Amino acid sequence: MRMLVVGAGSTGGYFGGRLAQAGRDVTFLVRPARAAQLAERGLQILSPHGDFTLRPQFVTADRISDSYDAILLTVKAFSLESALADMAPAVGPETMILPVWPGPWMTRDESFSTIQFRISLTARWAARCPRASKDSIASCAMQDSMLVFLRL
Numbered sequence: 036m037r038m039l040v041v042g043a044g045s046t047g048g049y050f051g052g053r054l055a056q057a058g059r060d061v062t063f064l065v066r067p068a069r070a071a072q073l074a075e076r077g078l079q080i081l082s083p084h085g086d087f088t089l090r091p092q093f094v095t096a097d098r099i100s101d102s103y104d105a106i107l108l109t110v111k112a113f114s115l116e117s118a119l120a121d122m123a124p125a126v127g128p129e130t131m132i133l134p135v136w137p138g139p140w141m142t143r144d145e146s147f148s149t150i151q152f153r154i155s156l157t158a159r160w161a162a163r164c165p166r167a168s169k170d171s172i173a174s175c176a177m178q179d180s181m182l183v184f185l186r187l
């Protein structure tokens with residue numbers, strides 16, 4: 036199964052990184068600046084479950100050439116519209132899209148953004164999206180390509 040992880044921040048970086056570490060076929064869709072960071076430093080995860088650094092596969096929006104079996108959408112609400120446009124060439128007739136966004140620590144404005152997130156996503160690809168989920172991990176993106184995972 037080919038998986039595209041949209042975003043390589045604290046959520047996408049952690050879940051996608053762990054999937055790649057387990058040998059899954061994972062590619063990160065990132066912006067050019069993030070692509071340069073990943074090419075130079077790799078993706079480093081610091082976690083009570085084990086630290087590791089990997090050299091992930093990544094692609095920028097202008098380089099997507101084929102569809103993926105599954106897409107893990109991990110961007111914040113304010114980046115959603117551009118992320119949907121960027122990932123559109125990766126969505127095929129059988130692609131499953133799983134949105135994951137920040138969890139229970141949301142402010143009121145962020146909760147509203149979550150509703151908009153779901154509306155925007157389902158307006159384009161409703162049939163390809165299982166029930167949306169909130170992640171329940173505590174993690175943060177530190178400097179450059181380092182992610183610190185705190186807990187599930």
